[in-house]
Amino acid sequence: MSFRHRFTATAFATLCGSLLLPAATAEAAPPRPGIAVSGRVSAGHVAIGGSVELTGRVTSDGSGRPLPVTVLAHTAGGPAGYQKVAEVLADPDADYRITVKPRANTSYIAEVRGFLARAASEPVEVTVDRTITLDAPPQAPDDRSALFSGTVTGGGRQPVELQRLDGDQWHPVASASTDDTGHFAIPVRLDHRAASRWRATTPATTALGPGTSSALLVRPS
Incomplete structure (x- = not known):
């Protein structure tokens, strides 16, 4: 075999070997940072x-x-x-x-x-949460009745409960519903011999949370 033929055969074998050898493993790309x-x-x-x-x-x-x-x-x-x-x-x-x-x-x-x-x-x-205002009743007449009134925000026709503080617990006394404007008025009889604390509450609905007014101190007349 001539030198030219040997060189061609060697080159061909080298080329074939390089094609058959496994390629070098590429470095894995770093993971993309998440958010x-x-x-x-x-x-x-x-x-x-x-x-x-x-x-x-x-x-x-x-x-x-x-x-x-x-x-x-x-x-x-x-x-x-x-x-x-x-x-x-x-x-x-x-x-x-x-x-x-x-x-x-x-x-x-x-x-x-x-x-x-x-x-x-x-x-x-x-x-x-709804907000409630509770107004002090005016001077009670001789029959000892008093009219608590106030307003509930967040729509009309809402139930309102008037509560009195006895000891450290609030107890329901009377209830009513607001009118279309959110106003309510609840008449109750008071013991005018002693001071008492009152508040008004309204329950939660699907759209709004409950509401509780500030405590109101009513002093003897």
Whole structure:
């Protein structure tokens, strides 16, 4: 075999060997950092018309860019499912903070979306409580009757219970319903020989939490 033939055969064998040898194992790509988000509220109860602060922390997707946090809410008596109510960017420390004003009992979720990733916080619940005012009765006439009155926020035609403090326990004395404007009036007989403390309450509904007025001190006339 001539030198040219030997060289060609050797080169061909070398080429075939390189094709048959297993390729070097490539290094596994590092996993893409995931994202996560937490959520909490400053208070689990708020009066009608009040607001709460929703805060939390975002675990970045490694892109180095701030991630927008979308706040979703499901309100009792509202549309089905969660609806977008706000959006805020996490700060350089990966924290976010936003004030929300629920109209009724509401569940909030914070959601973040990164590159090929999505995360949502656990739901946090906010109960919106009714507020009640209770007005002192005017000077009672000789029959010792008195008229307690007040207003309940959050809609009319709501039950109201008038309670008196006996020792360290509140006991129901009388009840009524509010009118269409939320106003109520409850007549009771008073013992004018001693001071007494009174309050008004209204129960929770699907959309709103319960309400309790401030205690009212009635002194002897």
